[in-house]
Amino acid sequence: MLDAVHYILGLGAAIFLPAVMIVLGLCMGMSLKKAILAGVTLGIAFTGMNVVLGFMFDAISPAAKALVENTGLALTAVDVGWSPIAAIAWAWPYALLLFPLQIGINLLMLALKWTNCLNVDLWNVWGKIFVAAMVMGLTGSLILGLIAAAIQIIFELISGDLIQKQLYQICKIPGVTCTHPMMLQGPLLALVNRALDFVPGLGSVNMDAKALKNKIGIFGENSVMGFLIGALIAVMGGYDLKGILTTAIQVSTALVLFPMVAKLFMQALAPIADAAGTFMKKRFQGRAFYIGLDWPFLAGSSEIWVAAIILVPFELILAIVLSKLDMNNVIPLASVINIVVTVPALVVTRGNLIRMIILCILVTPIYLVVATSFAPILTDMAASTGTLQVGSGQFITWIQLEAPEFRWALAHAFNGEIAGIGILVVFFVLFAWYYKRMRAVNRGIDEMDKK
Template sequence: MDIIQSIFQYILDMGAPVFVPLIMIVVGLVVRMKFKDAFSSGLTLGVAFIGMSLIIGFMMGSIGPAAEQFVKNTGIKLNAIDGGWTAMAALAWAWPLAFLMFPLQIGINLIMLAIKQTNTLNVDLWNVWGKILTAVIVVAVSKSMVLAFIVAAIQMIVELKMADINQKQIQKLTQIPGVTSTHSMTLFGVLLYPINRLLDFVPGMNKHVDANWLKQKLGVFAENHIMGFIIAALIGIFARLSIPEILTLGVQGAAPLTLFPMISKLFMQALSPLSDATSEFMKRRFKGREFHIGLDWPIMAGCNEVWVTTIILIPIMLGLAVILPGNNVLPFAGIINLSVAVPALIVTGGNLLRMIVLGIITTPVFLYVATNIAPIVTDLAKTTKSVDVPSGQMITWSTIEYPDFRFIFARAANGEILWILGALIWIGLFILYYKGMKNRNNKLDKEDEGLGRIA
């Protein structure tokens, strides 16, 4: 078993920018792409991941300190440090049984493909760490290793079903055919969907406001770089920075919003040939079935609405962190809340106004779950020695992905009646989401048929 664990660890140490492209090259060769084409697509995908990581890292590194200074200026003492996803990933991989998640995820995917319960081939194996973190939290709460793997398996099944039902919407948003996202952060859409439906009855919320609409109405002020500059500069003002520091922060905020659309083109360049080859291969062998490649969330990074939403939510999250009673989390490393922006993009079909409203409404969910799990995560960090936690403080993740699912199912696994009921309600909301998105897909199909007849 130690040998198997060492092999998995060796591969994982390469990192997602190497690990995922290698898998994609193998997939390309299996579906009969020429080696040079498969290698080129895989390498381009790796470059896209590197570019996206660099920009997000730069964004957090520049805006994060200003955000932290803003909270310090309030005089509020928050002793749960936000370690972001990297600290949680380190904690997850330190779990002795972490490597068993790989065969479990692959096995579930293959079984569901064989019995026609999914049309998605999940190649985003790097993000198996998310399922490991879920299992680690369940073990910490329930003390049951078996229930930890059961909850992780439920997560794997649901994320494949989400990938299936979200595919048409993701393709419409990204213009990349044959791909979908199997990242589990889409699970938060289960909670966002009914709230989004309620917004149908709020005056003014039925207008589709996206980045293009803003450009038409606001002109140059809706350009990515201008919006990035203005919002980042405002954060600098709230943090009481000097004028040179505010201007510098403004330019640093403008840079990512300018570069993200450029990086997204690399994903399209890498994935389109792979998608076409995979589609043709599957059509020859499985007539009547349509297959999709499941990938990480950055395939949607070219949608400007994601980044405008995350930046606007920064001062809102900081303000709520200060005023919410019972919150103990100082947002820092996880201050860019992609965990709400990405599922909100899918749920709203890219409606920026609704994305921001959904983000505001659900931000307390992230902060309270992060506060609740801080003692658990801190204890695990100290036990595994995977993350260094300063004395007298705790560590957590302010924008923990799919906080509702993790919190509810961990408590349910502990046998708490209230949360068992909560888990059943969550499953009911998932069914509601699935049916709602299926109806939306049917409308998209009818629109496509209409356009085909006109052409």
């Protein structure tokens, strides 16, 4: 039985999630033909997005590595990306307990009207497995690990409710929201974004990718921006002319393809969301329900990718500076395209590209410091589960630890550490402020819709 479950999960999000969506569509009254078509299209969208993202990573990562090597720094923790970390999580002996935990909490919160979000993104349950395994690794307690995971599940659902209206304004896909843990970075980003309101000359600046294009003409086109940014990264990596031009055109290609692939998510999700909305409204009068999904349905927003690529040289510079201060031991590699910060920044700033870039630069040190802190734990987890073998004196880690301050606080608070408890309390207070602020934003959106 366990082998069968692991086999199904091993098929990956591009197969697992479309299968879930087909079943959901059929349960919500869709015809077999429409449900299958929507599911297959969703699988194509996921696959296409991974292909383009992998293509861009292959173009930028070698340049990033070359830049760090040119500094002569010996960074012993390697950023391996999300895939090996997910494999470590799935190999945790108690991983399957998180499925009933997530589903049970979700159904209970729906019944108690604490959320209107039905989270069908069961593939990303591995993010909760990761937290539970991390806490158990520190404390030795399975119960504490499951409690920590439950806290994350609750916050993800509440966050999904809070951001749904903003997401609709961005992607125009009705009835869906994002329950990915990256969105738990929202409270901190919202606080910093609020502080930017008081910076002279910045409070009135509101520039998305379209406005940027109007301002600077051809230099605002995705293709040209990608070419220029890719060339800059290659120059920083010490490439020759051929390497610079090749990297530039590869990054340019990726930026042009992302919005094209993202349209497939709308084609796949809109029919399912409509069917689910109709089904729920018939049975629960007066309630609006949302389907909780992974983040890629937002990938058509050029701001995500422009901010992520502009962030790369700053990540590398910060990694070097922090290493000299003995605060970082990580070489940004597999996660150097850090979309887990640019996506929530898109939501918090409502697509204001200038603010997105500023927010991402300001919080990047948190990602590097937490990744350094977690490196020994992740390396031990890889060894204990037999997932990866790491050489002596080397460590593995993951820069894209979604909402790193929250996860660090959870792990260390449950380990009884004062710093962890203090930061977790601060996060709860900050989330309460964020909840109130986002509710006010949502009321403003409702009032605008009525006019």
